[in-house]
Amino acid sequence: MSKEETIAMTAPANCPTATTPGFGLLRAPREVVFGPGARHALGRVLSGVGSRAFVCSDPIIATNPAFAEAISGISTRGVQVTVYTATQPELPLTSVASAAATARAVDPDVIVGFGGGSALDLAKLVSLALASDAPLSDFYGENLVRSRVLPVVAVPTTAGTGSEVTPVAVVADPSRSLKVGISSPELVPVAAIVDPELALTCPARVTAFAGIDALTHAIESYSARTPALDLSHTLPVFVGANRLSAPLGLEAAAALGPSIVRAVTDGSDIRARTDMAYGSMLAGLAFATAGTHLSHAIQYPVGEATRTPHGLGVGLLLPYVMEACLPAAAAQFARVGEAMGVTETGAGTDDAAAATIRFVVELRRRIGIPHTLAKIGLSRRELPHIIELASTVGRLVNNAPGADPRELIAPIVERAWAGNSDIFSAHDGIARGDPA
Secondary structure, three states: OOEEEEEEEEOOOOOOOOOOOOOEEEEEEEEEEHHHHHHHHHHHHHHHOOOEEEEEOOOHHHHHHHHHHHHHHHHHOOOOOEEEOOOOOOOHHHHHHHHHHHHHHHHHOOEEEEHHHHHHHHHHHHHHHOOOOOOHHHHOOOOOOOOOOOOEEEEEOOOOOOHHHHEEEEEEEEOOOOOOOEEEEOOOOOOEOOOHOOOOHOOHHHHHHHHEEEEEEEEHHHHHOOOEOOOOOOOOEEEEEEEEHHHHHHHHHHHOOOOOHHHHHHOOOOOHHHHHHHHHOOOOHHHHHHOOOOOHHHHHHHHHHHHOOOOHHHHHHHHHHHOHHHHHHHHHHHHHHHOOOOOOOOHHHHHHHHHHHHOOOHHHHHOOOOOOOOHHHHHHHHHHHHHHHHHHHHHHHHOOOOOOHHHHHHHHHHHHHHHHHHHOOHHHHHHOOOOO
């Protein structure tokens, strides 16, 4: 068992399988430093991991005085630093190759991701590329990284992906029709340094997309199905909702629900930024083992077809996915609503779940997330192809609640395109200034 993996379960000793409520699985960094000013710990943490750091960041973050301060703090600890600032959004494969080539020339022994989700994923993939001569495509999928990679220290500057604590890195490979993921416990960073002050300059639009992505992580991880697991064999990366992931997902929702609008409206609100960073990190810890499901599976082809950001897509889709999953997950959605303060303890399950979905719709509206797939440029004739491609993302589709989640994809896509719902109206989702 790796240092990053802890298993807790209460199945009988002679039984190798487990499901909730007895089973729990948690994968996490060995050290997490959280809170305003946490970035000042970077030099100390790095000096305990390596002596030659390769820092992956982007041109915008590189101009932030806090970044320069952090790099200076690394150097004063005697750690040699090489900074790479050419990280590209949505992380194309060519960007990984370029960064890896630059890193090989300086022979680092620790990789730092300092930035948004793309910078953190780049750090993970550079660590893998430097530890193996095999092409990255050999590792697409789950549990295919079978040896140690270079240690990664993650410093997020947005509150959304949760990549600072997850075993997943996503890359855009032009030879594939969809983005591809590399998922392995070996990719969990050895340390995460989460400083909400680093997000104070994050634009409102980026804050909105990141925040709704984090909330989707919290809700989908909490509502993921829980299959029986054979504990005598290698476990999948995503094992479904479990005893250890569930409290993290609920706590994440409780922090994110009330804070996203505040952070989008006033980026200088450090309390809102702190709650968002906290919620995003906890949601990352939750889905690192529980996984996500249909909002993410459908967003991959939607994002490719419309060239829209990941957070926008999953946020748009989330209430439609929740409504489709209601028959199997009403109790989970009701508890999420209670955690966010939407519903009161003792409210009827179905009514509470519906109120939670309406809250998500209103939240989307207030932060400017479009209400329909048509609104982001998807044509009706493209829907069958979207449905077909989403159905191929088996590890996410099969993680959704219900007897046959694949059958939910088509109605979700159709309803999300037209804005149809039995719980909320089209008017509920129209953002201010957005024509019906």
